[in-house]
Amino acid sequence: MYQVLIKNGPKGDELEIHSPFSNDLKIDKGSIKKGINTFDSFNLSFLPNNPAFGKIKPLTTLIRVFDSQLNKNIFKGRVLIPTDQMESNGGFNCSYTCASDLSYLQDTIQKYAKIQDTTPEQFFKYLIEVHNSQIEEHKRFIVGVVNVTNNTDNVYRYVDDLSTTWDTIQDKLISRLGGEIRVREVNGVNYIDYVTEIGEHTDTTIELSKNLISLSKSVDPTEIVTRLYPRGERLESEEETGSDASQPRLTISSVNGGRDYLDAPQELINEFGIIEKSKEWSEVTQPQILKSKGQQFLDEQKSAQTQYSLTAVDLSLINMDIRRFEVANYYLLKNPVMGIDEELRIVGIGIDIIDVETSELTIGDRFVTLSQYQIEQNKKNSALNDVADKTKSLVKKTSNLSRDLTASNKLIEEQQKQIEDALKRIKELEDANKPPDPTEQKGSDISEYNASIDWAKFKSTGHTFVMIKGGYGKESSQVNPRFSAQVNGAISTNIKIGMYWFSYATTIQEAIQEANLCCDLADKYRTNISYPISFDWENDSMKYANSLGVYPDKQLISDMALAFCNRVIERGYKAMNYSNLDYYNNYFDDRVKKYDWWLARPGVAKPDVQCSIWQSELDVDGTSRGINGNADFDISFKNY
Known part of the structure; x- marks a missing residue:
């Protein structure tokens, strides 16, 4: 039913990489996610024998999924993020995330x-x-x-x-x-x-006895907020009539320990995570009053949002219903056990193009008060009692089956033991054939302070990579003036190249601006940047923020590092974070540590924590390596 085609650029030749007719032309996995007011996504993976292998280029390769039954594209967009990985069985898998054409607006x-x-x-x-x-x-x-x-x-x-x-x-x-x-x-x-609203009202019914396989109901607070940014009066206005002007507002920083936000109770954060929202009280002119109003708002969240997540057999695949499930359309949903009998809207859909007989649907997005929810719960409980009565009649029949199951369970246990022994033996064979760890790579990191470099001498001393400073801050005037010369010198001697950006960010948005500026600089040499681009937050970064009256804590620094790394990944590069051991332990949380780490840890025989690059010696005379001025020694444990 589904055909997947790619082409490099709008004028490239289209290449089929998944066919509904040929068993020899298949991708391994493929799933489409659709929603409302969001970019549709397509996640796919394939083995090296697929014709797409080696031909996909992030941001350049265009991709579409064609539905032969509907005779139209159900996804059309571009490839964003590649992920190549080795499976536990030794197989190599190529995975990509794609975004729909709507993402061009970004x-x-x-x-x-x-x-x-x-x-x-x-x-x-x-x-x-x-x-x-x-x-x-x-x-x-x-x-x-x-x-x-x-x-x-x-x-x-x-x-x-x-x-x-x-x-x-x-x-x-x-x-x-x-x-x-x-x-x-x-x-x-x-x-x-x-x-005003896309979609239409249909006459298709999704009901328990007909085509509903599984259904779960979630009730979440409407516009749930776990971190609130209260804002009061505008502090200045160059144009009094400019009601939409982007000018600063009163915050609670001065009465809230330097933070301009309030957190909900920890149990709510544990359940829902950090969900940030802002709310304005334009009439408030005092920070303490603003804080009180913000806290009251957090404490009095009352209404609830009801959504249903379900897997339903798409009956149109077997010609039982004439309509396909479509995002934004309305369908009649019936389930007496859960007290549901109403027309609801599909706000999200997942299409698995490999297992074509199921669709994952998110239905609902309607708002009810907590008292209304309680009424629905009573209705549901009544229906559950009816089901319980019917269930009792099955208990007697089930007891007769239990005797037969005892004998079957014994046989299953014996077979399971044999499977475990076989898996253990497979692991032993895999470990015996596991390739050795890559040889440690010698490198250095350089900046604008290294005026000249003898790249031939650098390479002759056994160095294979260099981390080049891109710049600092968020202004284009702050880029490393020697960056191009240093990159071209490394390219001329086949030295692998990575980058780092010294951060002066004080907000998440500024960290993203820094990442964009760094990637803009790297784009000219995209094919030559094989090592990661690193976020570099150090003591001078903290001093700069403090000079502006900002006192970043672990949460903010981690948020900024995460935003920087995520944007680098989105731009098609590998991401990394740099720090010394003190900052690693005290200023970055586990969310950031999922990325490769560049650890400054001189004076020890080996790093104390897991890292991909180890900065083993700091500010050492670079003459012996052909570097004018001082430069750090680095060892890479990963052959990028």
């Missing part, structure tokens, strides 16, 4: 603008026109249907300078006026709609 930025006397439709068209003017032809959109409006059919907005087009649409339109974004492909052209 590739362009909007410039500062004051928008007034403009309808929502005109504003939306303006944003898309700005996007189209900056991007390649195949990433452009033609504005189609726009029917979202407000009472005055007029918007007054300030467009934030350098925000992405997608973030601007979310912030300036969807979050304020509502509505939903849809991309439609018509004759190979992408049309983008901004409508």
Whole structure:
């Protein structure tokens, strides 16, 4: 039913990598995730014998999934993130994450603008026109249907300078006026709609006795908040009439230990994780009052959101129903056990193109009060009592089967023991044939302070890699002025190259800006950057933040490191974090430690903690290595 095709660039030749007709042309795994007002994703993996092997290029390779039954593409986009891995059985697997065409709106930025006397439709068209003017032809959109409006059919907005087009649409339109974004492909052209609601009401019923395999219900607090950023009056305003101006507001930092946020009780954070939201009280002018209002808001979250997650056999695959499940459509959902008999909307769907007989659906997104939820629980309990009565009649029959099961269980235990012995033997054979660990690689890290380098001498001393400083801070004027010369010198002698960026970030957004600036610098040499790009937060980074009145703690530093590394991965590079042992233990949490680590730990025979690169000697005269000035010694335990 499903065909997967790729091509490198819009003018490349299309290559089939998965066929619904040929058993010899298959990918190993393939799943599509669709939602509302979000980028659809496609995750796939294949073995090296697939024709896609070695031909996929992140951000460049275009990919589509064609449904032969519907005669249309059900996914179309580009490849983002590659992940190659060795399976426990010794097999090599190539995995990729792809994003739909809508993600192209993340590739362009909007410039500062004051928008007034403009309808929502005109504003939306303006944003898309700005996007189209900056991007390649195949990433452009033609504005189609726009029917979202407000009472005055007029918007007054300030467009934030350098925000992405997608973030601007979310912030300036969807979050304020509502509505939903849809991309439609018509004759190979992408049309983008901004409508009140996509989808339609169908006559298909999903019910317990017919096509419902499994169903789970979750009730979460509406717009659940575990970390709240209260904001009060505007502190300054250059244009008093600019109600949408992006100007600072009163915070609670001065009365809350330097933090401008409040955390919900720990048990709520343990259950839901960190979920950040902001709320404005424009009339509040005192930090203490603002803190009280914020705490009251956290304590009084009352309403609840109901969603149902289920796996349902898609009956259209066997021609029993004429409609396929589609995101944003409404369906009648019936399950007397859980007290459900109402029309609900599909807000998410997962399509497994390998196991085509099931779809994962998320249905609901409606809001109820806690008292309404209690009524539904009583209704559900009544239905469960009916089921319990029917179950009793089965108990007697089950007892007769238990005697037969005792004998079967004994046989199963014997077979399980044989399987365990076989698996143990397989592991022994795998360990015996396991290749040796890669040889330790010698390297150094350099910066703008190393004016000249004899690269031939550097290589002759056994050095195989170099970590080059890209720059510091978030301004383009802060890049390493010798970066290009140092990169070209390393390339000329086949020295492997990595990068690091000295961080002066004080917010998550600034860390992302630093990552983007570093990756922009690396893009010219993309094929030559084989070692990771590292986030470098040190004592001077802390001093700089303190000079601005910011006192980063473990949470903030970890958040910034995570944001930096995630953006580096999104840009198609390997990510790494750099620190000494003290900062490793006290300023970075386990979320960051999932990335490769570059540990500064001189004066010991070997590193105290697991790391991929060990900075074994600091600030050593580089003359013997051909380096002008001092430079650190590094050892890589991983052959990137």
